[in-house]
Amino acid sequence: MKRNILYIIAILLLVGCSKEPTVIVDETHFKRPFEVQEKVADGVPSVQKSVQKVKLPIVPNVELIPSSFEELPNWESEDHVAALNSFITSCKTTKTKALYEELCHAAKETPNPKDFFMQNFAPYQVDASDKKDDGLLTGYYEPLLRGSLKKKAPYIYPVYATPKDLITIKLADQYPELKNYRLRGRMDGNNVVPYYSRKELSKRKLDAEIVCYVDSRIDLFFLEVQGSGRVSLENGEMMFVGFDNLNGHKYKSIGKYLIELGEMNYAEASMQGIKKWCDQNPLRVDELLNYNDSMVFFKKKNQPATGALGVILTPERSVAIDQSYLPLGSMLYMSADAKEKNLSRIVLAQDTGGAIKGSVRADFFCGYGDEAGQIAGRLKAPLKLWILLPKKES
Numbered sequence: 232m233k234r235n236i237l238y239i240i241a242i243l244l245l246v247g248c249s250k251e252p253t254v255i256v257d258e259t260h261f262k263r264p265f266e267v268q269e270k271v272a273d274g275v276p277s278v279q280k281s282v283q284k285v286k287l288p289i290v291p292n293v294e295l296i297p298s299s300f301e302e303l304p305n306w307e308s309e310d311h312v313a314a315l316n317s318f319i320t321s322c323k324t325t326k327t328k329a330l331y332e333e334l335c336h337a338a339k340e341t342p343n344p345k346d347f348f349m350q351n352f353a354p355y356q357v358d359a360s361d362k363k364d365d366g367l368l369t370g371y372y373e374p375l376l377r378g379s380l381k382k383k384a385p386y387i388y389p390v391y392a393t394p395k396d397l398i399t400i401k402l403a404d405q406y407p408e409l410k411n412y413r414l415r416g417r418m419d420g421n422n423v424v425p426y427y428s429r430k431e432l433s434k435r436k437l438d439a440e441i442v443c444y445v446d447s448r449i450d451l452f453f454l455e456v457q458g459s460g461r462v463s464l465e466n467g468e469m470m471f472v473g474f475d476n477l478n479g480h481k482y483k484s485i486g487k488y489l490i491e492l493g494e495m496n497y498a499e500a501s502m503q504g505i506k507k508w509c510d511q512n513p514l515r516v517d518e519l520l521n522y523n524d525s526m527v528f529f530k531k532k533n534q535p536a537t538g539a540l541g542v543i544l545t546p547e548r549s550v551a552i553d554q555s556y557l558p559l560g561s562m563l564y565m566s567a568d569a570k571e572k573n574l575s576r577i578v579l580a581q582d583t584g585g586a587i588k589g590s591v592r593a594d595f596f597c598g599y600g601d602e603a604g605q606i607a608g609r610l611k612a613p614l615k616l617w618i619l620l621p622k623k624e625s
Contacts, residue, residue, distance in 0.1 A: 284358060289330070290618060293556045293590045295355035298617055303354060304566040305575035311344035314577035317548040318562055321579045324540050326560030334621055348577075352619040354564060357557070359591045366591025368567040368574065370610030371551070371584070373536045373544075373599035374454050378445040378462040378470070386444040386465070388451050393476040393528045394439040397426055415479025426478045430521040442472055442529050449509050452485075452520055453502060455527035458584075459536040461599060471532040480524035482585055488522045502608035535599065538582025546598035551582035556590035557618060559583065564617040565593060569610060577619070591616050 284294040300306050315338060321327040322335035334351055341347040359366055379386035400414040400423070416423045427435060443462055445451050454460045459473040486500035495504055509516050536544050538551065540559055550563065557563070557580055567574040574595070587594050591614055597603040 365613035370607030
């Protein structure tokens with residue numbers, strides 16, 4: 232019996248196992264890391280000075296480089312009031328309180344935000360886990376779709392809730408090392424087998440509630456990519472929708488697929504580039520979307536996008552990180568060489584994502600709607616990160 236259970240788990244791990252939380256899964260995971268070139272002055276390579284690296288119990292899985300606020304790029308031009316307000320908002324969560332409990336209380340009463348940060352926190356630069364000098368910053372957003380509660384042209388694409396025959400199995404009780412993973416499948420007789428792929432689901436009638444209908448399957452696909460969004464209903468109401476479940480199949484990038492086919496180059500493989508390709512190749516849209524076996528199911532929500540931390544995300548102050556390296560709820564300082572705008576500022580680690588891997592890796596929440604989508608779709612920049620820790624912890 233035990234052998235049969237282990238066999239089922241092995242099969243599902245290959246096809247139907249996904250790590251939690253996977254609210255945000257984006258097209259950025261195929262983006263190549265930036266190559267770091269050696270700096271050369273007058274034909275002579277520069278000599279890198281040695282740096283002291285430390286490890287702290289509060290951040291056990293990364294090496295940190297002690298720093299100072301004077302070393303933070305554009306620290307003096309930071310909007311310290313906005314940064315403080317974001318910190319106070321994050322302090323409503325248990326994970327941020329656990330990291331900064333006394334400072335969460337003090338933040339509400341401080342008369343000078345800038346002095347509050349400098350007097351109470353110590354910045355540490357996060358060393359890249361992949362040993363490269365630069366990390367990567369990408370962007371995500373909350374898309375705005377057009378929809379209806381009833382199926383009628385042009386609102387013909389259903390936004391599905393979790394199918395009733397989808398089984399989710401938690402493994403933590405017997406396998407503590409797999410506590411962040413779930414097996415997803417369905418019953419076939421007395422056996423648990425992998426759930427249907429996206430292509431298979433497109434040919435079946437799902438036993439699932441329909442949250443609403445939208446007018447674009449491409450926009451619906453990118454709603455899955457982002458994990459949450461808003462639907463402007465034809466009756467004038469605004470509906471919030473968010474991640475509820477997955478079919479358990481591994482996510483595969485359709486952008487990478489188009490690159491491998493020679494349909495576009497790396498620079499063109501943005502959300503905007505993919506949408507343009509779909510407009511030009513309407514007969515191949517099914518082929519493209521079905522390349523990604525993974526499918527996301529949604530539920531109606533009472534508020535805008537919330538991240539893995541459980542707090543409503545703040546545009547341009549919330550980021551998704553890899554919590555294998557950085558604590559969810561922590562306060563960070565980021566500096567990214569983005570073309571559109573200066574992106575040196577305090578941000579809060581309030582979300583995670585399936586494509587966010589590495590210690591110096593972040594996904595920047597750009598807000599909601601088309602303008603935010605344009606920014607998020609283009610954002611791909613070298614990144615440096617610092618974590619701001621209470622001085623007493625450092």
